[in-house]
Amino acid sequence: MKKVYRSIAYSFLLLVLPLISGCWDSKEVEDLAITTLIAWDRITENDVDQWQVSARILDMSGKKDGEQSGQKGSASEILIKGTGLTVQEAFNDFTKRLPAMIFYQHNSALLIGERAAREDLSIIAENFTRFPGSRPRTSLLVTEGEAYQALQAKPELASTLSKEIKKLTEKTAQQIGISYGVTLIEFTKWIMRPDRDTVLSKIILNEKKEGEETVPESIILEGLGVTRKNKLVGWLNQEETLGYLLIAHKTSNSLIPISAMKDKTIFSYYLTGFNSSIKSKLVEGKPTFTIKIKAEGAIHENNGLSLDPEDLPALEEAVGKRLQEIALKTIAKAKEYDSDFLGLNVKLHRYHPSAWQEIASDWRERFQEADIEVEVEARIRNTGTTSKKLDIPQ
Amino acid sequence: MNILVIREYTDFLKITLMPNTPIWVLNLSIILVGSYGAFLGIEVLARSGQFVLPLFLLSLIALLGISIPEINLEELLPLLEGGLGPILQASITPASWFGESIILVLLLPLINKPAEIKRKGSLALFCVTGLLCVDTFITIAVLGPDLPGNLLFPYWKLARYLELGRAFVRVETLLVVLWITGIVLKVSIIHYITCLTTAQVFGLKSYQKVVLYESLILAGASTFFFTSTSQLNEILGKVWPPFAFIFELILPFFILSVAIVRKKRERNTP
Numbered sequence: 112m113k114k115v116y117r118s119i120a121y122s123f124l125l126l127v128l129p130l131i132s133g134c135w136d137s138k139e140v141e142d143l144a145i146t147t148l149i150a151w152d153r154i155t156e157n158d159v160d161q162w163q164v165s166a167r168i169l170d171m172s173g174k175k176d177g178e179q180s181g182q183k184g185s186a187s188e189i190l191i192k193g194t195g196l197t198v199q200e201a202f203n204d205f206t207k208r209l210p211a212m213i214f215y216q217h218n219s220a221l222l223i224g225e226r227a228a229r230e231d232l233s234i235i236a237e238n239f240t241r242f243p244g245s246r247p248r249t250s251l252l253v254t255e256g257e258a259y260q261a262l263q264a265k266p267e268l269a270s271t272l273s274k275e276i277k278k279l280t281e282k283t284a285q286q287i288g289i290s291y292g293v294t295l296i297e298f299t300k301w302i303m304r305p306d307r308d309t310v311l312s313k314i315i316l317n318e319k320k321e322g323e324e325t326v327p328e329s330i331i332l333e334g335l336g337v338t339r340k341n342k343l344v345g346w347l348n349q350e351e352t353l354g355y356l357l358i359a360h361k362t363s364n365s366l367i368p369i370s371a372m373k374d375k376t377i378f379s380y381y382l383t384g385f386n387s388s389i390k391s392k393l394v395e396g397k398p399t400f401t402i403k404i405k406a407e408g409a410i411h412e413n414n415g416l417s418l419d420p421e422d423l424p425a426l427e428e429a430v431g432k433r434l435q436e437i438a439l440k441t442i443a444k445a446k447e448y449d450s451d452f453l454g455l456n457v458k459l460h461r462y463h464p465s466a467w468q469e470i471a472s473d474w475r476e477r478f479q480e481a482d483i484e485v486e487v488e489a490r491i492r493n494t495g496t497t498s499k500k501l502d503i504p505q
Numbered sequence: 506m507n508i509l510v511i512r513e514y515t516d517f518l519k520i521t522l523m524p525n526t527p528i529w530v531l532n533l534s535i536i537l538v539g540s541y542g543a544f545l546g547i548e549v550l551a552r553s554g555q556f557v558l559p560l561f562l563l564s565l566i567a568l569l570g571i572s573i574p575e576i577n578l579e580e581l582l583p584l585l586e587g588g589l590g591p592i593l594q595a596s597i598t599p600a601s602w603f604g605e606s607i608i609l610v611l612l613l614p615l616i617n618k619p620a621e622i623k624r625k626g627s628l629a630l631f632c633v634t635g636l637l638c639v640d641t642f643i644t645i646a647v648l649g650p651d652l653p654g655n656l657l658f659p660y661w662k663l664a665r666y667l668e669l670g671r672a673f674v675r676v677e678t679l680l681v682v683l684w685i686t687g688i689v690l691k692v693s694i695i696h697y698i699t700c701l702t703t704a705q706v707f708g709l710k711s712y713q714k715v716v717l718y719e720s721l722i723l724a725g726a727s728t729f730f731f732t733s734t735s736q737l738n739e740i741l742g743k744v745w746p747p748f749a750f751i752f753e754l755i756l757p758f759f760i761l762s763v764a765i766v767r768k769k770r771e772r773n774t775p
Contacts (some may be wrong), residue, residue: 135526240656243520245664296648296666303651461582 113416143207143214145169147273150258151235152224156194163224164201165192165259165275169217173484188261188271198238215244219277221295222252222314224258228336228343232311237297247296250280253311253336253343261314264327272330279332280312288353288367288382289362292330302341306460306467306474308450310355311336313346339450347444354441357404357434358485359453361386369408371433372424378429379412380489391459393466398474398481400455406434406489418494431487438485451478509741511535511727514688516734521661522681529728535692536727540720542693543700544713547615550694557686564683565636566608568676569643571667576646601746603637604753606630611698657734696723 148167153160167188190272193204206213223235239245254261260274269275280292301309313334319327335347335355347355353367363384370377390401410418410426419428445453456474460467470477515531523531542550585592616622644659647666653659662679697712700719704712731737 133529134523136523247662248668296652296662300649300652303649341541445770461579464583467583 131197138172138212138214142211144209144211145171145214145217146218147271147487148220148222148262148276149215149218150222150224150254150262150462151198151227152258153227153230154194154257159196159473161194161196162198162201162227163194164198164205164486165190165256165262166202166213167262167271168207168213169271180202188273197435215242216246218244218246218249219273220280221249222258222261223251223253223311223344225253225255227258227340228253228311231292231341232338232343233302233341236295236302239295240299245295247294248278249295251293251295251298251311252276252280252314252332255312255346261316261330263268264316264328264330267325267329276314276330276332280328282360284312284332285356285360285362286365286367288356288365289349290335290352291356292332301454302338304457305471306451306453306456308340308452309338310347310452311338311343321349335452337444337448337450337452339448344450345444345448350437351441353446354437354439354444355453357406357438358389358402358441363407368412369430369433371426371429373416373429376414376416378410378414378416378426380408380426380433380491381411382406382408383492384408389455389458391455391462393463393469394482396470396477398456398459398470398477400458400481400483402438402483402485403436404438404487406430406487407492408489409493409495410491411495413494415421415500418499423491427489427491430489430491434487434489438487442483442485446479449475449479451475455483508723508726508730509737509745510688510692511723512731512737513741514685514692515727516737517658517661518681518685520734521658522678529724532724532727534590535689536720538689539696540716542689543697544716547612550690550697554690557690560683561687564680565640566666568667568680569639571669571673571676572643572663575667578646580646580649581642598742598746601749601753602741603634604749607631607753607757608695608698610757613703636653657738667721695726696720709745 146166146168150165152163152165154163155161158237167190170187170189191205191208193201193206195201195204202213221235221239223232227235233487239249240247264272266272269278280290284290284292291310293310293312298309298311301307312332313336315331315333317329317331319325319329333349333352336343337345337350339349356362361384365382365384369380369381369382372378373382385404385406387402387404390403392399408430416422416426442453445451451474456467456478459470467474511532514535515528518531519526519528542553613619613622640660644653644663647663648656648659653662656662661677661681664680665675667676668674696716696719700712700715703709703715703719709715731740
């Protein structure tokens with residue numbers, strides 16, 4: 112009897128044998144081509160509109176390339192591109208050159224070329240959300256011209272370009288107020304709303320200036336791309352981007368210098384935090400928005416201005432005027448592009464649903480006529496490590 | 506119903522984690538474990554429930570904790586934009602899934618402290634409803650009102666989105682592991698109940714022999730009945746609810762009324 116049991120057990124073990132050779136989805140790190148940055152472009156090749164996909168892929172071969180200069184540290188990325196009628200075909204086009212399968216889970220950003228963004232962003236948002244390998248926190252960036260160009264840049268301080276872009280989008284951009292890091296989920300959330308338009312972080316190429324000791328081409332995250340419905344329609348420059356941040360976001364951790372003028376002396380206000388509250392109402396069929404911005408900051412660069420406690424209110428007023436000017440410029444731009452990327456109508460929709468129902472069908476036309484007021488309350492919280500002024504005899 | 510549950514689980518795993526693994530392997534693995542649980546009986550299932558529950562609660566609380574900085578209460582506005590109608594209409598399908606808990610009634614004869622079941626049972630139902638509400642609340646407050654409606658697995662997407670600093674990222678796989686333990690328990694309980702009732706209906710002495718046959722049915726049906734995920738969704742969303750309400754509302758209600766009438770008559774006769 113015991114023998115029978117034993118033989119049954121052994122035969123069962125034999126049956127299990129084919130299963131232990133490995134599971135279907137086991138992936139070895141050596142067999143993966145880990146993409147870190149992906150760029151999607153639309154191009155026309157032989158009169159056929161095609162997708163061009165380029166990707167930065169982590170080079171893990173470990174070979175030291177002596178000739179390639181400018182490479183620091185051990186990590187490096189290769190850049191390849193492929194074309195195809197669909198995005199997946201384009202991916203396949205370069206995968207055939209690789210001795211490994213593409214692995215998307217570490218992708219940190221998706222760069223969208225200007226043409227692709229101007230044609231249709233909803234497709235990109237949809238495909239990228241549907242795709243199981245994409246992560247919701249991937250940054251979405253848009254470039255002027257081809258996105259492939261931006262991938263050719265070299266990192267300046269980080270070890271790889273992907274790390275550089277990640278740090279820029281997550282931290283630097285908001286902190287110094289030159290752009291805003293838009294993530295995939297945020298963008299999809301915005302583009303799906305019936306009452307607003309969106310922005311995308313904009314990335315531009317920076318050429319080395321004469322005498323600088325750095326890589327010849329690097330990237331800057333500066334400004335934003337503005338969308339209307341599902342298309343890219345224009346750009347915001349640095350100042351307008353700051354206006355967008357002031358109106359639509361809040362932070363307590365920024366380091367943004369604002370130059371303002373008092374008695375013909377330019378001084379610098381260090382904006383360290385701001386938040387805004389938007390009040391909306393519908394007055395006789397006309398949307399009216401009152402935006403109150405509260406700014407906090409310090410003055411470290413007074414350029415000879417006296418910083419007596421009595422002087423501060425005047426300085427605060429000057430700063431407030433300047434910030435108001437910046438915000439109004441952004442609003443003018445929003446009306447120019449006929450795009451509510453500031454999300455003002457969202458407020459109306461949320462807090463006055465019945466008023467929104469009234470204008471929902473033609474809110475874009477109504478937004479053109481909307482009254483938008485901006486009030487700024489700027490506060491100077493400290494004046495650095497010196498009291499009013501250094502007494503230097505003139 | 507068990508077939509649907511198993512297939513839901515398999516499709517989820519196939520899409521999110523293991524795209525290359527054949528469906529029958531995934532099905533078979535969960536059916537093997539589930540059948541083993543059903544074979545061992547109710548005590549084992551109850552004990553494993555005791556073990557799994559804290560893990561589940563922990564994961565939910567942890568997820569709630571990490572999502573706090575991401576929660577934007579404004580996303581919930583405007584409340585009841587289209588009135589109560591759309592909400593009630595949309596809740597029919599989830600209600601039919603939640604109504605699955607009616608099968609636990611079949612376990613009533615096995616309870617050793619029948620006096621406590623009224624209080625504890627309603628407490629359990631109340632807690633589950635609460636957890637579901639919290640879960641929906643977080644999803645909408647983080648992902649916004651429009652997106653989750655179009656996602657197949659909103660909660661998974663949420664877990665993918667959330668991260669805490671640099672160290673605590675990619676928690677979704679951990680969540681899936683916990684979730685699988687829950688599903689295994691669900692499968693084995695339903696399996697156990699089906700086998701038990703089948704045995705009772707046919708007057709068999711032991712239900713344990715039935716387990717084998719029903720496992721075979723499960724394996725076959727969950728592998729071959731469905732052709733795609735969209736078909737499964739169609740079945741879950743449109744075919745299942747009317748079917749479910751017969752079993753979840755009408756039938757229990759009918760039995761209850763029969764019981765009440767009989768009791769009254771019994772009282773009247775003597």
